[in-house]
Amino acid sequence: MARRPIVDLAHGAIIEYRVQRNALVRQVREGQKMVEDLCDAHFNLIRAAKGVGRLMGELCPVCSKEELRQVVYVFGDKLSASGVCPISKADLRRLERRELPVTCYAVEVCIGCKFNHLLRKWHAGGQVEQRPKVAK
Template sequence: MFSFEHEVSHEWQRRTALRELSQGRLRVDDACDADFLLRAAAEHHGVDSPRPCPVCGAPMREVKWVYSEKLGRRTGTARSDEEIDRLVAEVGPITVHVVEVCAACKWNHLLKEVTAVPVV
């Protein structure tokens, strides 16, 4: 078991990006640039987002990326909650980035950074 601590939300940046997009100050190509790898990771390792895509309205996925020096080559990879559970049990606290991804228009945004810690 693990829990998330030290949450850093990026909702403000998300709102800013969407506002700039609607005002034409941010190009759609720059905001909606999820590459194949990110879209595949969201499909295979992500979960359904509670929110629709803010750009095109399609259903989105949320995918978690793990980071820690202790993970070695596994740092910077997309993981399911079950896998994060095992990684945290193995190496201790790790940083997790939660990213929302729209497969339809390629919108993607870092929602929050959290630390996954083992629950004892």
């Protein structure tokens, strides 16, 4: 069974892409798509998966040899244009609590065959707590 995603502070919809991913994997198994179509992870994504990827408790659906790893990228104003890759759940929570809104993407990666697919997307941050105004 797959681990629960690390999506604690999302607001709005959490968009899941597992149905799309399962359809693509099925197309590979049935010969309608090439393995290379799904197994094209960029070097930097593989490096992130090895460095900060969380093991998902699920074998790769393509090669069945490696355990999938989840990598999260966070994008938002005043963050790196290439996104920030939180190194821990606490780091992700800190980013999700920013005053400025962020968009988070969780990607599953196989470091063996380079399978990769977007798992889910969610929005967070941008919700500044309103303190009650003190009358003067």
